[in-house]
Amino acid sequence: MEASPAPLAALVQMTSGIDPAVNLATIDHALADATARGAAMAFLPEMSLLLDRDRVRSAAHIAREADSPWPAALQDMARRHGLWLHTGSMPLLSDDGDRRVNRSHVIAADGSIRARYDKIHMFDVTLPSGENWTESAAYAGGGAIEVVDTPLGRLGLSICYDLRFPELYRALVDRGAELIAVPAAFTVSTGEAHWHLLLRARAIETGCHVVAAAQGGTHADGRATYGHSLAVDPWGTVLAEAAAGKGGGDRGYDLVLAPIAPDAVAGARQAIPLARSRAVRSIEI
Incomplete structure (x- = not known):
């Protein structure tokens, strides 16, 4: 008896702009493409619905989640296309103030929201290239770790700059994560490095x-x-990679598929049993 094929993750690479309506239309086309190609779940990038460094201009589009049209629009897309969706992230106002949050949603194929995650680590850096970024000037960091069951396995949530903090990923694994999402908008200089x-x-x-x-x-x-x-398996092998640069050509997006083999996690953890081997000892110097 042949084993069932591994379910497919669709990674949607975008060049999101300052008009949410255009970004939503691009996402809708990409999800139709992902469904036609057999994906079980699609993943969008960070700030998929609005990427705008002008905080005055972008303010006209940003509301509390209860007042924003964006989650409902993406829920409708997941329902219509019949696939699970990780929304990457979107800028929203926090529920208890006027600061922004950078929030991911996991939406089931029936349109229900199964998880939310607010980016914890703010990108406050001055790069060797001269670029300066101060996310904390407008955004509040989240305070909760989130793991959710999906058709691809138990998914741990993170966003972009979170990638540099391995303790977050250890905490996700401790909560049962088998798959980790890292939607991002990396700068060119940090991406290359x-x-x-x-x-x-x-x-x-x-x-x-x-x-x-x-x-x-x-x-x-x-x-x-x-x-x-990028999609990477638990052994560190790259399963799929989108092209660099323009990000979409005439379609406005690139889409790559990655098989998420259900036995790969167990195999990697059995081969190198980090959980069993991990020890915390007091070392005197």
């Missing part, structure tokens, strides 16, 4: 699949992002 390295490291050290849908190309707000949406 660290994107592949960090994603493969997180997969290897956790024994998880890692699925990282990314922004890629030159955006309407003037920034450039690295692209290279």
Whole structure:
């Protein structure tokens, strides 16, 4: 008896702009494509619905989740296309104030929201390239770790800069994660230096699949992002990778598929039993 084929994750690479309606139309087309190609679940990049560094201009579009049309629009798409959806992330106002949050949703094929996650780590850096980013000036970091059951396995949630904090991923594994989402909008300079390295490291050290849908190309707000949406198996092997650069050609998106083999996690963890081997000892110097 032949084994069933591994379910497919669809990674949607975008060059999201400053018009949410255009971004939503692009997502709708990409999800139709993912469904036609047999995906069980689609993954969008960070800030999939609105990527705009001008905080005054973007404010007109950003509301509390209860007042925003975006979650309902994506729920409708998941229902119509009949697949699970990780929304990447979207900017919303926090429920208890006027600061923003960078929030992911996991939506089931019936349109129900199964999980929410607010990005914990804020990207406050000055890069060697001269770029300066201060997310905390507008965004509040989240305070909760989230893991949710999906058709691809138990999924741990993170966003972009979270990737640099391995303790978060250990906590996700401790809560049963077998698959980790890392939607991102990496800068070109940090992407060239660290994107592949960090994603493969997180997969290897956790024994998880890692699925990282990314922004890629030159955006309407003037920034450039690295692209290279990536899926990595628990052994650190790259399963799928989107092209760099323009991020979509005539369609406005790139889409790559990655098989998420259900036995790969157990195999990697059995071969290198990190959980059994891990020890915390007091070392005197």
